[in-house]
Each structure stands twice: as C-alpha cells, then as structure tokens.
Amino acid sequence: MGENDSHSGQSAGPVSTSNSSEQIDHRSILNFPISSDNPVLTANQLSFGYGQKLAINSISFQLKPGTLTALVGPNGAGKSTLLHLLEGRLPCCEGCVKCNGSVALMPQKAAIDWSFPITVQQMVKLGKTSKQRSKDGRSVGQLLNLVGMTGMESRRLNQLSGGQQQRVLLARALIQESDILLLDEPYSAIDPPTRAHLLDVMRQQAEVGQTLLVSSHDWGKALDSYDRVLVIDRHLVANGTPAQVRNTISDMDGRMGDCCG
Secondary structure, three states, rough: OOOOEEEEEEOOOOOOOOOOOOOOOHHHHOOOOOOOOOOOOEEEEEEEOOEEEEEEEEEEEEEEOEEEEEOOOOOOHHHHHHHHHHHOOOOOOOEEEEOOOOOEEEEEEEEEEEEOOEEHHHHOOOOHHHHOOOOOOOOHHHHHHHHHOOOOOOOEEOOHHHHHHHHHHHHHHHOOOEEEEEOOOOOOOOHHHHHHHHEEEEEEEHHOOOOOEEEOOOOOOHHHHOEEEEOOOOEEEEOHHHHHHOOOOOOOOHHHHOOOO
C-alpha cells in the first residue's frame, strides 16, 4: 500500500451503522493523545458488522512509526475484525484507513492448514510477493535464525509444535518487509520462553522503524513491553501508554470479561 493510500467504506460492507440501535457514549472513551509526529496509519471512525450485528463501531486511532502497540480486549471484542479492516481484507461499513506505507498481516495459526505438504523454508518464502522476490532483503535462513528456528528449513509443517508454528508465521510476515505489521494472536498456545523470544523480535523490529500492532490477551505488568495500548470492546475503550491505560481502567477484569489471560 503506497503513501496516502486509504480504504474507505462509505457504501461497502454488509451493515450500515447510521440506523443502528447500538449507541456508544464517546465521552467514556479514554483516549490519551500521541505526540505530533506524523502517523504511519490513521483509522478514522471505523465500523463493520456481520449480518445485522456490529463487530466494531466508530473506532479511531493513530499509529506512530517505529512503535509496538498492544491491541487488547475480551473474546468477541472485534480485534481480528479490526486487523482485517486495517489490512484491507475487509471493507469498512463506515470510516476509512489511511496508510503512509505498506501493510502486512500475520494471521492466527488456526487459519493455516498445517497439514499442507511443504517445508518451513517454502512456507516462509510464500510471504514474498513477485515484486519482493526481485529485491535484496533478509534471506529465509536469516529470518529463521532471528525467530529461533535455525536448521529447521527442511522440516515439514505437520512436524512443528504450536510455538514453532508461531515462529514460522512471524518469519513469513517479516520477509514481506512491510512498514506496518499487524499480528493476530501471535502468543496463542505458546510457552513463556517462546513468547518472550517473539516479543523481543518484535521490539527489535520497532527499533529499526517498523510499526507493529499486536492483538493479545496481555494485561497488568505484561503491557509494559509495549509503547502504547489500545483497548477495544467493539468500540474504543482506551488508548494510551501502558501506565495510563492500566491505572485508569483499574476495574478491567470486571468490565472486560476474559480479556486478561
């Protein structure tokens, strides 16, 4: 996606929110502003629904270049839907997304057929588009080393553990060398050491200028690993630094159900 590209949803999408009975009191939203640096991504009043049910309603926020942001909320809050809207996979019912760079998505591992008869190396290579194949960049081996999968290039997908699957998906996402990387539940079904390793890789990516938005069930002190936190429950509940969000929403466990795993 090129500079100033946007996907707008004035008429596309299965639901219109204009006559929806679901009204959001936007005065309750805790939205701490970011600095004046030019954002790499802006979401403006995004709404989307399935059938007649709203999945997300009037969500707005910005992402700064080179930042690592957590996207948290209970199951069914609309986290995956929001990521698909930002990537452009889903059309907005209302609102638009403006990007000053390319966007890539690391999907949930449940969305992948891990019985498909290919190797780890082939899986990572699938992340490259035809244009990217002609460019110099980090090799498959370099990326597998980065995510802790050194020497496993020839291993079949059906031989991988859950943690190894997540590492391979991250390598496949990184080979795209996008300006913005959206990650959908990258910590699902992995052990603490694997989670720490993946988070360290994400932080390294942010430090070299990539912008990352990570859907997760982190809460409490775990949020301190991020620069900012977006909390959603179909609408935007809070947007700020980890301390701002955690200190302000002190009753999160009660308000957000099973958000915190």
